[in-house]
Amino acid sequence: MAIRLKEVDAVMVGMGWTGSIMARELTKAGMTVIGLERGEDLTPREHFALPNIRDELKYTYRKELVQDPALETLTFRHRPSEMALPMRRMGSFLPGNAVGGAANHWGGLHWRYLPSDHLCRSHIVNRYGPKAIPTDMTIRDWAMTYEELEPYYDRFDKLCGVSGKAGNLRGQKVSGGNVFEGARSSEYPNPPLKMTESALMFEKAAKELGYNPFPQPISNSSRPYTNIEGLTLGGCQYCGHCDKSGCEANAKAGPHVCILPLLRAEPKFTLRARSWVSRLVYDKRGKKVTGVIYTDTRTGEEYEQPAGIVVLSAYVFGNISLLFHSKIGVPYDPMTQKGTVGRNYCYQLSRMGVTMFFENKEFNPFMGAPGASMALDDFDGDNFDHGGLGFLGGSRFACGHADGRPIGYRPVPPGTPRWGAAWKKATAKNYHHAASIAVSGSNYANRYNYLDLDPTYRDQLGRPLLRLTYNFVENDYKVMEYTVNAAAKIARAMNPTIMGPARIRRGDYDIVPYQSTHNTGGTVMGHDPKTSVVNRYLQSWDAHNLFIMGASTFPQQPAYNPTGPVGALAYWSAEAIINKYRKSPGPLVHA
């Protein structure tokens, strides 16, 4: 029997980005909050310090900060007719596993979704007619517009100290920024990072072709910055270790730098690490949850933590699996398209682009950061006319140097063997002279891509694993083909000595190599409880005191990375809890 603890006002399941934002907002409003985190507690001072933080093997290859699949993983298959097998090693995506969540080792590319991304379905229907959307493509509108979310995007920008250059200030286009972005109420908190030579070359070539390059917006402070919480971030050191590693300079935004020092000092807040939530306690008749059950992974002891409000902030897979384990909501069935939990799972099209070799350029690829690059949105979303193209969505491009870590970064021209004397020669020769345009594409929902529970495999607590059924579909292949070829055109204009092949993906989705930790969907937002899991305030339709954070609420995935809107939505939902829900607990939207 679980040991029953004293009730608190709210409990967070997971202490990454969203759990930390929510805990901070609710405690500021006077509520008592407990943050449960399955992984250990970390502090940047101790865990992200020089010299050991500069260890490519440990962080990128042995995945120090990543979820341990021995404890919890998922099974995977391409289509409903196949048998799913466990993802025995983490590969394609690398969710976090400690206080701070995936933000400990994220890359920090910081986007707002386009106004048309918020209105994905209706925008397309308006422009191209309803027939433009393939029958199995289950895209839809967000439950709030860009304009409604803008103040919260703005707040999250100022929490993170995002570096960038506005392209649309209060409706006024600003040259040098992203001309396609929605109107911003204020300029970025920090100027863009310094650009690498490769970024400048890309900018020049893209401009000459008539495109609109702009500095990559990044949650990585270009100078020391005091955020809206009064906490100070350091300036970026261009160390080339952002992605998959912690930040020694405290320049990369994350809960540890931007929020947690205040929460740790907050008497109304209690942080419990090594507390692995196995399920929520669900009162189906009362349409509410009464708390959560968790295991202390140091002792194996089980506890029940009663709470007035439960916030699911356990990343996409944690959120979905906890709904299944707690029997909240109806599991989605791709055959009937009934049920809601697990539907609209989307990912991102990545590992695409083109690598170029420039005999006479010196790139020092190890000096850089994900934000030391120029981005381009001309082929993103619906920024270009899709008439007659036969697909929807698009890709964003970027060029710069972010990571010259040599176990992983060893560009060689096409045709080079992978080992032996010729490989050595080519690797030594080209390490300093290669640059890439990276292409990341949107992934629009399809009825057959979804999550449910696996019938065979179990996690360390004995619960069934999540089962992922996912593959690319025709629309995705067309997005890749069209946009990568567009990127290749810019690459040619950069005039390389040798041009690598355009990396267009063909064939089935592969869960082995790292692609991105930008999984979305499964607990999607909407206006109709029959087709969504949460309403526009991210409140569960099935339990009015349950709020579900993060990208699991996205109905589909644009080409952008998700965390900008993930943070904005956490603020938006927190405000609804504080200003609306607390005054009259119950459904905030009546369906």
Next chain:
Amino acid sequence: MGNDDNPIPRRGFLVGAGTAVAASLTSLSAEAQTSTATATPPAVATAAEGTLTLTSAEQAFFAAAVDTIIPADELTPSGSDCGVVVFIDRQLAGAYGSGAKLYRSGPFHKGKPEQGYQLPLTPREFFAAGIVATNAWSRTARGKDFDRLAPKEREAALKELESGKVELSDFNGKQFFEALLEITMEGFFADPIYGGNRNKAGWRMVGYPGLPAVYTNLIDEYRNKRYSVEPQSIADFS
């Protein structure tokens, strides 16, 4: 070691190989050694070091394999002289080798390549089984264990494994090759604190400066200009 016709015991053989490499390196012309910015002083060939987990047959296999993948030339000493076998031994003896961060519950099915690794073996066990299978194939195809083959033959054998056309008994030769290539590259390029990349030979080869990697003030100054310094590793700052 069955049909082994080489009388030199394996460990002795290994030392012999290392010394030969060192000798061939020192005999390189002074010009060859200093002509490129990446020229590397040869790593000191070490006498037989103890191993943590590898048997002498496994150690010999890895030495032969990593020296084929990373042959000694004017750029670097051989893979084993760069400590790659030491790296592999330590990795396989440690948490990684014993299956840390690996989901190990059954049932086990072959699956599609896109579903990833599906074997019940830990990395330590995987390499042990792969070496046995590769040596058995090598004996059938070429009459000798892999490490006893001449360098050209080793190269040919690895190419065959890489091509995926070889059927090892009860083992996927291509999968084994990919794992071998990966752990070799890790050993060649990881921070020397793990026992490989000795004398930062892998880093010198490409011109990677290592630590501290604080470039705030250098990124502008070295835009389109080669930044080349004596590389530094974790141990240099510890």
